[in-house]
Amino acid sequence: LGAGVVWLEPRGAELLVPDNLRDSVARGQMWTDGILSVAPPSAVASGIATNNLTVTVVTFASGLLFGLGTVFVMLNNGVHLGSVAALCVREGLGLKLLDFIAAHGPVELSIIVIAGGAGLRVGSALVDPGELPRAQALVLRGREAVKLVLGCAPFLALIAGVEGFVSPGDFFSSGVKALLGLALGALFWGYLLRAGRAPA
Numbered sequence: 001l002g003a004g005v006v007w008l009e010p011r012g013a014e015l016l017v018p019d020n021l022r023d024s025v026a027r028g029q030m031w032t033d034g035i036l037s038v039a040p041p042s043a044v045a046s047g048i049a050t051n052n053l054t055v056t057v058v059t060f061a062s063g064l065l066f067g068l069g070t071v072f073v074m075l076n077n078g079v080h081l082g083s084v085a086a087l088c089v090r091e092g093l094g095l096k097l098l099d100f101i102a103a104h105g106p107v108e109l110s111i112i113v114i115a116g117g118a119g120l121r122v123g124s125a126l127v128d129p130g131e132l133p134r135a136q137a138l139v140l141r142g143r144e145a146v147k148l149v150l151g152c153a154p155f156l157a158l159i160a161g162v163e164g165f166v167s168p169g170d171f172f173s174s175g176v177k178a179l180l181g182l183a184l185g186a187l188f189w190g191y192l193l194r195a196g197r198a199p200a
Contacts, residue, residue, distance in 0.1 A: 001075075002082030010090065016083035025087055030096045032168050045164025052108065052156050059115040060122070060149050067123020074116045095174075103177040104163040106185030111152045111159070114192075118145035151195055155188055 005012040013022055024031040055077070062069025088097040122138065122145050129137035166172050166180065 002079035002084075003086040004082075006083045006086035007090065013083060013087045016079060017087050021084060022087070025091050025093060028091070028093070030088075030093060030100065032100045041165045041168075043164075044168070045160045048163045049157055049160035052111070052160055056111060056115045056149065056152065056156065059112060060119045060145065063119025063122035063145070064126070065123070066126050067120050070116050070119030070123060073119075074112075077112060099174045099177060100167050101181075102174065103166045103172070103181045103184075104159050106181045107155055107159045107188045108163070110185065110188060111155060114148055114152055118148040121145040121148075151192060155191075159184070 002016050006016060017025075021031050055073075059070055059073045059077075062073055085094070085097060088094050121141050125137040125141040126134055132140070162180070162184070166177060172180075
């Protein structure tokens, strides 16, 4: 939705894309280029880890609002990402954006989607508890949802390090970043699929 609005009507970026990002793109620069000149990679990774954890927890916990909070957070993040991506493509910075998100994007976006699924699992207990009382259904589905979020926790820390040390700048080539992103994505989903299997 965000990408479509900005692609079809460039002035839509004024509503959907923050001012600092628009100014940077208008100058033909990625706002990510100066990250490491402002703070060392360790500080960047720490800030990213805090932000990622906040987004994950808010996405999950807002499911307590009958799932509507989770839907809002997911839509808001999706519209924001889509509008920024469309603006970068329109202004010839699409490849630079892809270069930045290639290493951490597959895992980071997967975690947000899983947190959304966990939040909706909690919300479903309030909307449709089945034959159980709502409180009991909330406890049972809440345990399942918490396991999903906790299963992602180690990867939140890992991906913050990748986003702080690997994604910004040009120390690593685009090919290396893409291969790392695919490898981490495969490792992440392989881990989740194996962890979710019932014993034989």
